[in-house]
Amino acid sequence: MQSAQTSFENLRKDFPILARKVRDNKSLVYLDNASTTQKPNQVIDAITDYYQNHNANIHRAVYALAEEATEAFESTRDKVAKFINIKNREEIIFVRGTTEAINLVAYAWGRSNVKEGDIIVSTEYEHHSNIVPWQLLTQEKHAKIEYIGMDDNGELILDDLDKLLDTGKVKLVAFSLMSNVLGTITDVEKIIAKCKAKGVLTLVDGAQAVPHMKVDVEKLGCDFFAFSGHKMLGPTGIGVLWVRKQVLETMNPFHGGGDMIREVHKYETTWNDLPYKFEAGTPNIADVVGLGAAIDYLTKLGMDNVRQHEVELTQYAIDKLSQVKGLQIYGTKDITKRGGVISFNFADVHPHDVAQIIDEEGIAVRSGHHCAQVLMERLNVAATSRASFYIYNTKDEVDALVNSLNKVARIFKL
Amino acid sequence: MSSNADIYHEMIIDYSRNPVNYGEIENPDVTFHDSNPLCGDSIDIDMKIDDNKVSDIKFHGKGCAICMACSSVLTEITKGKSIDDVRNIEKNDVLSELGLEHLQAVRIKCALLSLKVLKSALYSYLGKHMKDSKDVDKLKEEAASLY
Numbered sequence: 001m002q003s004a005q006t007s008f009e010n011l012r013k014d015f016p017i018l019a020r021k022v023r024d025n026k027s028l029v030y031l032d033n034a035s036t037t038q039k040p041n042q043v044i045d046a047i048t049d050y051y052q053n054h055n056a057n058i059h060r061a062v063y064a065l066a067e068e069a070t071e072a073f074e075s076t077r078d079k080v081a082k083f084i085n086i087k088n089r090e091e092i093i094f095v096r097g098t099t100e101a102i103n104l105v106a107y108a109w110g111r112s113n114v115k116e117g118d119i120i121v122s123t124e125y126e127h128h129s130n131i132v133p134w135q136l137l138t139q140e141k142h143a144k145i146e147y148i149g150m151d152d153n154g155e156l157i158l159d160d161l162d163k164l165l166d167t168g169k170v171k172l173v174a175f176s177l178m179s180n181v182l183g184t185i186t187d188v189e190k191i192i193a194k195c196k197a198k199g200v201l202t203l204v205d206g207a208q209a210v211p212h213m214k215v216d217v218e219k220l221g222c223d224f225f226a227f228s229g230h231k232m233l234g235p236t237g238i239g240v241l242w243v244r245k246q247v248l249e250t251m252n253p254f255h256g257g258g259d260m261i262r263e264v265h266k267y268e269t270t271w272n273d274l275p276y277k278f279e280a281g282t283p284n285i286a287d288v289v290g291l292g293a294a295i296d297y298l299t300k301l302g303m304d305n306v307r308q309h310e311v312e313l314t315q316y317a318i319d320k321l322s323q324v325k326g327l328q329i330y331g332t333k334d335i336t337k338r339g340g341v342i343s344f345n346f347a348d349v350h351p352h353d354v355a356q357i358i359d360e361e362g363i364a365v366r367s368g369h370h371c372a373q374v375l376m377e378r379l380n381v382a383a384t385s386r387a388s389f390y391i392y393n394t395k396d397e398v399d400a401l402v403n404s405l406n407k408v409a410r411i412f413k414l
Numbered sequence: 415m416s417s418n419a420d421i422y423h424e425m426i427i428d429y430s431r432n433p434v435n436y437g438e439i440e441n442p443d444v445t446f447h448d449s450n451p452l453c454g455d456s457i458d459i460d461m462k463i464d465d466n467k468v469s470d471i472k473f474h475g476k477g478c479a480i481c482m483a484c485s486s487v488l489t490e491i492t493k494g495k496s497i498d499d500v501r502n503i504e505k506n507d508v509l510s511e512l513g514l515e516h517l518q519a520v521r522i523k524c525a526l527l528s529l530k531v532l533k534s535a536l537y538s539y540l541g542k543h544m545k546d547s548k549d550v551d552k553l554k555e556e557a558a559s560l561y
Binding site for chain 2: 349350351352353356357367368369373376382383411412413
């Protein structure tokens with residue numbers, strides 16, 4: 001069998017942006033994929049084609065264009081269902097992204113289910129989008145937010161969860177399938193089994209995992225699942241929330257407006273069927289179509305191949321970066337437990353300075369707190385530099401990153 | 415066009431490696447803290463004020479080389495100055511000391527975080543000692559126009 005590395009090299013031609021030069025005519029080395037990924041022609045063309053040939057509002061009008069637009073929109077719902085294995089398509093709600101998905105749950109489920117004294121559990125390595133909505137909700141309801149701690153290896157301390165569940169007050173455990181800073185892959189089966197045993201609902205933030213590995217939502221057995229399109233080759237402004245039907249049926253609407261109603265009278269309204277009850281207003285049709293094209297692209301590659309490519313690349317990068325004197329990598333080095341995200345600090349140089357100096361070499365890495373300040377506090381750092389990989393990244397690009405760090409060392413006299 | 419990495423000249427590296435007036439003041443007359451929400455950099459400034467003059471100033475916190483160098487320079491500029499003179503310190507007074515007048519937009523907040531903290535500290539000190547409501551209004555206006 002060909003290694004995933006070789007077979008993935010040809011796909012760079014699908015991404016026009018990867019051919020451009022930045023700064024002083026340097027080749028772009030894009031290593032900020034945990035933040036957002038680049039888009040292949042297939043996705044860009046699908047959006048253009050939608051606007052050039054099929055644009056109309058969906059679900060109502062009877063003319064040809066509206067029928068085509070509706071078909072393009074609704075067929076993406078089926079693609080999502082197949083991609084992450086969901087049995088009931090009516091459990092899939094299109095939203096702006098993971099952030100909106102979690103806020104929808106906090107609002108439409110949380111406000112009628114969380115009471116004074118209840119506990120919502122998050123984790124120390126969550127993105128702000130899986131902390132702040134719960135803070136807002138618990139403050140409003142005089143409930144509490146508690147955290148599953150993280151050990152020095154970057155893995156969750158499940159004893160913390162046991163203790164919290166034993167209080168009998170936990171209503172929901174919300175956690176990410178993969179940390180956006182450390183790349184840690186959460187031991188999701190164990191967490192969900194513990195919660196199920198106590199009848200506690202679980203929300204899984206799949207924003208970092210869905211783009212990078214095969215995810216089977218039915219098998220996971222969680223109650224809420226969210227991910228974003230733009231981190232998996234799709235356009236910005238589109239994401240998915242899945243809610244188990246038994247739970248979804250009990251939830252009040254999030255936004256009121258068109259498309260989410262059955263009948264509206266002066267003083268009362270009845271709701272549309274699922275999932276439309278939760279999709280008020282004209283949705284982001286074009287970007288749903290773009291997401292469909294992104295799913296097609298990834299399906300063709302095969303998610304197991306995507307994971308294999310990243311395992312090879314991440315292992316290579318960890319090996320290379322570990323040889324750089326003064327460079328500290330955070331999180332586990334066990335490649336089976338982490339995705340293609342590497343957070344590091346270089347001696348005492350601030351990550352902003354690292355990012356700016358290597359940007360001159362065309363290398364795009366993220367520096368800062370990565371919307372995970374609770375984790376930064378836990379690591380006792382103000383910020384980290386983060387390199388994150390995707391299908392189009394190569395070992396040569398990892399070498400370019402490592403070489404660029406020499407320049408940092410030179411300027412800062414390390 | 416000069417390269418963005420040119421900002422990392424000797425002075426910046428030296429100041430960031432060996433910050434001046436770094437630390438805390440015991441029983442300061444005024445202290446203020448602020449952070450940059452985008453990058454998490456955070457700066458605290460303590461001041462002693464005697465006879466309407468900043469007799470001592472120290473800063474501490476976490477930040478990039480630009481942030482630390484600018485904080486150092488700012489405390490050097492401020493120390494010994496009258497309150498009115500400190501009130502009139504402008505962005506370029508700090509930036510020009512380090513040749514950072516053309517810093518790219520994304521980094522300008524790194525450079526000016528400490529100035530924002532200094533001005534906020536000063537306004538909170540002045541606010542407490544002002545009696546005339548007109549003066550307070552003027553101060554509020556000045557504070558609002560900080561950035």
